[in-house]
Amino acid sequence: MIEGSACDKFFDIIIVGGSFSGLTTAISMAIDKKIKIAVIDKQDFVNKERSNDGKALAISNHSIDFLKKISAIDDQLLENSAPILDIKITYNQSPITLDFIGSKNSNNQAFGFIISSFDLYNQLKKRALKLDNIEFICPVFYQKIDFLPNLNRVYLDN
Numbered sequence: 001m002i003e004g005s006a007c008d009k010f011f012d013i014i015i016v017g018g019s020f021s022g023l024t025t026a027i028s029m030a031i032d033k034k035i036k037i038a039v040i041d042k043q044d045f046v047n048k049e050r051s052n053d054g055k056a057l058a059i060s061n062h063s064i065d066f067l068k069k070i071s072a073i074d075d076q077l078l079e080n081s082a083p084i085l086d087i088k089i090t091y092n093q094s095p096i097t098l099d100f101i102g103s104k105n106s107n108n109q110a111f112g113f114i115i116s117s118f119d120l121y122n123q124l125k126k127r128a129l130k131l132d133n134i135e136f137i138c139p140v141f142y143q144k145i146d147f148l149p150n151l152n153r154v155y156l157d158n
Contacts (some may be wrong), residue, residue, distance in 0.1 A: 011038040011135070013153050016142060018045050019056075020117075023124040028070050030131040039157070041138040045125065051135060058121075060112040072127045077119055081143040083110030 013029055018041035028037050052070045059067075067073040089098040100111070128134055137156070146153040 009038070009135075010034045014038045014040065014152070016040055016154075018043070018136065018138065020121065020124065020126075022129050023121075024072065026065070026071075026134050027072050027124065027128050027131065028066075030128075031070065035133060037134045039128070039134060039136050039138075040140055040142060040154070041136075042141050044139040045131070046055060050118065050121055052116075054082045055117040056114050057117050058112060059115050061109060063135050064113060070127075073120065073123050076122055078113055078116065080119065081113040081115045084112045084114060085110055087111055110122055112122060 007008065012035045013026075015026050016042070018039045022039055025035050029035055030037055064078070081139070087098075087100040118125075121157070142158040143155040143157050
């Protein structure tokens, strides 16, 4: 249950944070149309565009497959991304390294992709906004969360 912000509503799931993890979680859980989901965030990310900060994320093939399965990304995004073909793992000053230089995984594919965080976020947001059982409550701050036996209550600031 959410209280405050002119909002006394019941949800099955409340997600605090509307960034990559929050949106991906909401989208994946919204597949079950019977579940009511709230995403609360301190930013008004629904009505405001995020600026392109030039950052990128390394996303593994398994994560790419999952994001495709929940229709959170499309092939156009991958076409504009860089494949990860080499990986070198080191630890501090250790002389031991693990190299996958010039190799590919067992399916002869790249290990994953380097994807613009701006582009990935916009695709996640676009997908989440299309789902009827996700409600976005922002911008708000949560004041506290009560964990009760049969009900959790989230208190919002305004």
